Structures are given as C-alpha cells and as structure tokens.
Amino acid sequence: MTVVTERLRALVVDDSAFMRKVISDLLAADPDIEVIGTARDGLEALDRIKRDKPSVVTMDVEMPRMDGLAALERIMTECPVPVVMVSSLTQDGAETTIRALSLGAVDFVGKPSGTISLDMAKVRQELIGKVKLATRVSLASLRRSVHGHLRPRDKSWSALAGEPVRRPDDGPAPRPVKGRAGSPVDRLVVIGSSTGGPGALHTVVPDLIPARGTAFLIIQHMPAGFTKSLAERLNELSAVTVREAVDGEPLTDGVALLAPGGYHLTVTPDRAVALNQDPPQHGVRPSVDVTLESAVEAFGKRCVGVILTGMGFDGAKGMAALKRAGGRTIVQDEASCVVYGMPRAVVEMGNADLVVPLEEVAVAVNQSVEQIPPPGREEGGKRAVGS
DSSP states (O other), X not given: OOOOOOOEEEEEEOSOHHHHHHHHHHHHTSTTEEEEEEESSHHHHHHHHHHHOOSEEEEOSSOSSSOHHHHHHHHHHHSOOOEEEEEEOSHHHHHHXXXXXXXXXXXXXXXXXXXXXXXXXXXXXXXXXXXXXXXXXXXXXXXXXXXXXXXXXXXXXXXXXXXXXXXXXGOOOOOOOTTOOOSOOOEEEEEEEOTTHHHHHHHHGGGOOOOTTEEEEEEEOOOTTTHHHHHHHHHHHOSSEXXXXXXXXXXXXXXXXXXXXXXXXXEXXXXXXXXXXXXXXXXXXXXXXXXXXXXXXXXXXXXXXXXXXXXXXXXXXXXXXXXXXXXXXXXXOGGGOSSBSHHHHXXXXXXXXXXXXXXXXXHHHHHHHHTSOOTTBOTTSOBOTTO
C-alpha cells in the first residue's frame, strides 16, 4: 500500500516579481513542497494567508504598504503561521531580521547578493530545509515567546538571595544600574540556543541580574553578519551589557558576550575568551558544546549552563560535563520550546537540574548564581579552613 504524504503548502512574499519567481521555483522543485501562491507585500500576504491557509510563508523584510515586520505582528495575532524571512545580508538587513526573529519569525535565509539576488540557487538547500523545519515548530510556543518578551517585566530583578518571584500586582521591581563592572569574575553563566532562540533570548536576557563577579556567554546558532545586530538589540533591552565577543578579551562581570557567527568561542584558563574557526560540531559553528566544555575546565562547579529551544543535540555533551563537575544545569521545558530538541537531549541524558518554562528561566539563572558561595567558602556558607 502506498502512503501519500501531504505536501507543504508555501506562500512566497516579496515585492520583487523576479524574486517571487526565483524563490517559488526553488521551493516547487522539491517534491514535498507546493507553492500555492505569491504576494507582493504584507497586506496582500495577510489576505492570502487568511484565505488559502498555507502551512508556511517565506517573507521579504522591506516591502511597500506593509513591510515584513508589520506583517509579522499582524500574522502572529490574526492568523498564526510559521514564517521564514528571506532577507538581505546587509547591516540594515541584519538589524531588521533580528527584529523579525524577535517578533515571531521561525528562521531566516540570507539573500546571497542583496535585495535582488541572481544567485539564490546557492542557498536552495538551506531555504528548503528551513521551510520544512518551520512547519514542525510549535506555533503556540512561538506566540508565547513573542508575547512574553513584549510584555512589561514583572519579575526581572526579584530573584536575588532567594526572594520570591514578583507577581504583576506587586508593582514595578527596581532595576539595577547598567554598566558597573570591575569585580573579579568567579562565576560564569553559559546560555545556548538555536531555532527559536532569538525570541527566547529576548525573553531571558533582559531579566538577567548583573550580579557582582558573574560573567555571561551566549551561544546562538547564527551565521556571520547577524550576531552583532542580535547583541546590540539585546543590549538595548537588558541590565547586563551585551556585545559580540572579540578574540582575547577577558570575561567581565555584568557583561554578556555573544559568540560571533561562524566562530567557536572557548574560555581560556585565565578566564578570557578565544575565537576559532575549527570545523563545525554537530554541523554548527559556534557550538554550545565547545563553549561549555571549556567553561567547565575554567570554572568547574562555579558555572551555570542553560539550554534553550533548538533543533538537534548541541549542548548535551557540555551539560553532561558540567553536571559531573557539580555545576547547575537548566533547560527550557517542552511546552514553551519552539523546537524541543536541544533541551530534550539534556533531559533524556538525565543531566537537567531544573526544567522550567521560558518565562522562568531568568529567575532560575539568577537564583542559581546567587547560590554559588563566594570563593574561599565551603558549600552551605561555612568558612573553609584557613580562609
């Protein structure tokens, strides 16, 4: 008996007739994908989505009448459907793409040579792969992630010293002054994410407390050219300082360094960061495992590892090493993940100390950091012999 698999129904949105034709042809050449139509801008896309019910949408960013950002906000509210952005690789395009990912786009594909790319065939496999993956994400989780990072913060700075989580009716919580640094770094938080990660990071990072002596590393699977814009966007929203990492710079308390796209990031014995372009691990570079394993060597049990939404199992090996060293391991739960792949791998290996919803990840991190005793003290707060 032959099993008939239903083809994915794709809608292609771009203001260029040429690009609509090229992208449609690339997708339609795959036997699993049916291109059901095209749209010239966000308004037309909304009409087509409501009428034709596509299973996935590819969308340009810059379009007349209604651009990709405005369309995304409307789509996620009125007619949720997975969206893959197809955008320019220019700096302006990168900044807009990061904004799109924070608004609910599942992923993005860069146009190789600008707004009108004659060489889109170069990214054919990436485009098809991401379109297929997009149809397997949890739309409910994607919407919760987007709405979560847009909501007013109600518990951002409440977790120090085990304080209870603030509730919406508790009134605003105090926000620490940004930019104070200088204490020796004796604690490290490493956060890893992939598909759905930019949206998740927009929920988690703004709620991190820049505790004295604590540095942060963020590893997001993302190509070169986009991580700088992601760091700048997160920095605008957060009390910790967020910036793209530079080879050789020391870890600094109150600062979160984001691994540049295309580079592995490692922690050196003298607690600085080093970048390299060694072969990808698990098909990705940067790799969470590469960073976590070096972090464990440098910080041991004074490290907190966090795995957010993402496909595959990058980070599982590093979290296992951290667990063996006595550090704290935190993963995002299945219900709130856009793709429950990387967190699942940690859980199934038995290496997750805490499994929490996305909106509670930052609280878990802040409390875990605060529970690490000062250097020279034993666990439980007793002074070590000779201290």
